Amino acid sequence: MSVETNRFLGYPDRLSVPTGERIVFHLSSAEAAVDAAIVRFRCADADASGPGLRYTVLPSPVDGEHPCTDQEIRPGSAAIVEDVGRLALQGSWSIGCHVWPTRLDDENQTLLARWCDETETGYALCLSPQRGLCLRLGAASEGPVEVFTDAPLRPRHWYWVSASFSAETGKAVLTQWLLADGGTPEEIIEREFDVSGEWALDAGIPFVMAAHAAANSPLKLAGHFDGKLDSPRIAAGIHAAAALRHIEPMARSGAPSSEVIAFWDFSIGIDTLVVRDLSANALHGRLHQLPRRAVTGVNWSGTVHDWRLAPREYGAIHFHSDDLYDCGWTPTLKLDVPADWRSGFYALRLRLPGEGDRGARDVAVESFIPFFVTPGIGRPRARLAVVASTATYLAYANSALRLYHVHFQGLTEHVLQLTFDDLYLQEHPELAQSTYDTHVDGSGRCYSSWLRPILNMRPRANPFNLVSDTHFIDWLEEQGIDYDVITDVELDREGVRAVEPYRVVCTLTHPEYYTFNMMNALLAYQNAGGRHICMGANSFYWRCAFHPVAPAALEVRRGMAGTRTWESQAGEVHLAGTGEPAALWRHSGFAPQKLVGVGFAAMVYDHPGYYLRTDASDDPRVSFIVEGIEKEERIGDFGVRIGGAVGIEIDRHDIDLGSPAHAIVLATSHGLGTGALPTPEEFRTMVHGLDGEQNALVRADMVFFETPNGGAVFATGSISFALSLSTNDYRNNVSQLTGNVVRRFLSDEPFAMPRPAA
Known part of the structure; x- marks a missing residue:
């Protein structure tokens, strides 16, 4: 049975809230009342080929029926x-x-x-x-x-x-x-x-x-x-x-x-x-x-x-006549987050009155408003922190690319399937679109705010970004590994203080948009001995900022390079909020390879690939990672939805772009085809042989390197890597390898920097 997801719409006043603090929700519906509940997500992906939609309902003061009104959105600056x-x-x-x-x-x-x-x-x-x-x-x-x-x-x-x-x-x-x-x-x-x-x-x-x-x-x-x-x-x-x-x-x-x-x-x-x-x-x-x-x-x-x-x-x-920062809706309900709640991926669940106690498969109407509960700065409850990529979620918020990109179906090489959310967004342009879309006058959208309903940043939505990220949360729960959840908002506003209490920090499947403060915080954390696991790809690609006086808005300027759907006007690459140059981090002298050893190499539009171990994986420095995985074994030739651990977007090791000289490429991708194409900044002119069958630069590399003071970095090099974790009831080589890394990174034993070659 299909579930109607847009009968109730809403947004929170903040995306992340520490335990003990308040979050306010603004709701709108033609219905006179709504049944509300708070849920904590383990997996937000409803795809039946994976773990499925998994959450826990937490009793709270917001439980039950609340009055609801139909609130207007009036865009236009x-x-x-x-x-x-x-x-x-x-x-x-x-x-x-x-x-x-x-x-x-x-x-x-x-x-x-x-x-x-x-x-x-x-x-x-x-x-x-x-x-x-x-x-x-x-x-x-x-x-x-x-x-x-x-x-x-x-x-x-x-x-x-x-x-x-x-x-x-x-x-x-x-x-x-x-x-x-x-x-x-x-x-x-x-x-x-x-x-x-x-x-x-x-x-x-x-x-x-x-x-x-x-x-x-x-x-x-x-x-x-x-x-x-x-x-x-x-x-x-x-x-x-x-x-x-x-x-x-x-x-x-x-x-x-x-x-x-x-x-x-x-x-x-x-x-x-x-x-x-x-x-x-x-x-x-x-x-x-x-x-x-x-x-x-x-x-x-x-x-x-x-x-x-x-x-x-x-x-x-x-x-612009379609600018939108704040819907300005009247608040509907508020939640004072209990001090004893675990941090995590949360949501306000909205249903019709009388359906609050039904199973998820037995409701006709259900919507979610996501938010994140954090432990608060300086109050860690675990040794591992997961960093939710809210800047990336905002950059893609209400993306209409599937609707309006004239080549989308050709790029993906399959019939385009539109969701009810896609259709609702087309019927309601007042919700405003993403930083991948354009305004009605053809100029690119450079702001995206969370003070509006966001249709694709919630469970049951387009299975990308937040939904994919919860596959790693699901795996941590399955393995019984304690973790805290923080967001990149805390990284941006609190700097390294947000992560320094943790032995391990995990960035998720697609940490694409990073601010200056976020990048500095992660680098400082790594150099101080922190251990960073980057579970995804197309990581740390775009330089962006939250606007200092409009703090719910992410600002993006595309520049004239990179994988982009619009270009900035000449002279308009510097951000209004901070003045810093935007566009690619690579063009600010800080390619992602400098931070995690790999950086954006290609998009995979057709079928996925898998990894094979390299000869370098025999190095004793990485023996703990490949323990239990044979040399010729295909790593990740399976996975939810995508079908492989190397897919969607992939990252590559590159010494010229800043990959540390002592970094080890322990596995690299195989099996990519003509639909794997390099990012525009990777080639200077159009030539034959750019695709994944012919171009050695179109690949995903799995990388490890040590950092000063006993720290280390591990990067998977692929967005779809985490989608392979749950295959065969979590008994697979992607899960095995990930567990090897997480458990070693959590240990007290320091990593030793290798001695420079004579």
Whole structure:
């Protein structure tokens, strides 16, 4: 029986919570009530060929029925200024900004406005896809008026747009000024209109940039703009377009300009959510739904690519009608995590009222909201810590690649099977997609937040990332090995303190996205004698960051290399939140090989492979790893779903990229075919023979090396490795090898660094 997974949706206020602290859940449903319970997962993979869905229900204060309401999601970013009336324009005035539109094929989009649809009052400077620049005016005593330049704008070109109104003559002037760029010449279109009337333009609402108010109390936005805005300004009096464009917002000390009502300089505070007004009125604003900063503005010269070096060249903000940081739902229930709970992979289970006690196979509706319980910093309860890859989970959150990637079926070389979650995501784009997808204007999504329902980061979901990671949790439980669970959020925010109490740290099947703090923490841990087991592949590949002032959001910039589905705009590779360069860790001089001995080599689109031991595996330094495994034995020619331990994405040892000289490649992959293809950064030009049948660089390597102070590192080199652990009731050579490594790494006996060769 199929289970409906989206009748109840929700998200937590935090992804990880230490024992003894509180987590809050925000739920939405058309159902009037929901049955809730807390579960701790052993395996979140419902695939019947593996261990299956395995969890324990933990009694808690949230057990039972709770009221539920249908809560709205309103995506779309904007800048909002909560002024007290200074921007209710009176008399003569002028307004303008630089604009770089990216989508002009839908309804009118608002640039600058103190306008309310509900009352049809105020003013708005807008773009019409057919009629160009638009000025809209409305007052209690005058019906709404709209005037247009009747000249459509071109997407992805910089314009200066402005409007002025003379109270004396009742004339309004619209200017649409295409700026020269390369072979594109300057073009100025100016239109004058008679809009005589008593224009008391006070809508009694906030001033909004990149949208306008549909209604007030509460404020609801509409008319979202897709594109960049740069240096919006408003001035008292009539100013010609050129004069307004070059107006000086900050006069010399002691002589503030009285004509400048507001001048918002987006180049100030790029790493914040504040937009600064340079006028004497200090009409500062706040950003709504996290639009993209650190983007090139109208002044970008191309001589710098780091916004910190020339912020004036990055004076734009890129707004999107489908930006989403926080759904802003009303909380439904909260949980104070008991101090005696084990750490682990947890979820809030949601069912229809009256079905709480039924078996998992006997329910028609069931949904989960995952979270992680940690022991808390400095309170370890085991010698081994498992690090959940929440940054990677977020990077893929609500991925729509299967829906919209035109080559997806050809790449995977099998018929595409869409899930109900895929279909629900297509029907509900307001949930926002992943950092692998694009906005409606075609620009890549660089933010992903956990303050929204995430359909593919939960049990019964797409069997990747979190679901695959629980196969290792299941194996630890089967082997009776004690463990704690922490997340990479703790690594990022607490540094090495998060892992230093542990003898062993295990990263899971796909720790692809790592921040600067995470990388430093793991390296410091290893160098201090810690033992690191990397169970997966495509590990430590993308440099990213959690936004310092929007901490639930992961920020990613793709750059121009790596396995990617979109590219950053020129000059937009540095992160807005931290300023650091993003893209591949390899291009920041810290390839994954330096950390764990292997790094991303290839994607496996067709059939998986297996490992064979190398001659180097006879070295006594790794005899403990291969104990019980014959030299010619195929390691992992089996596995759940994939069918082999070498699959999905694989990592390779490479001295040139930083693999330690003393690292031992104890096993390497065999059996890969034409569907195993190298990552783009692995070849300089298109040639024949790139695939896994002909290219020696397309392989998975299993690697071990010692670290200072008695530590060591072991890496499997394959995402699908953990999917082979449970085959034959856990009695197989992948399970045997993994157990050999874990038990030796947990021992008190130090590893000795080999002596350098003479």
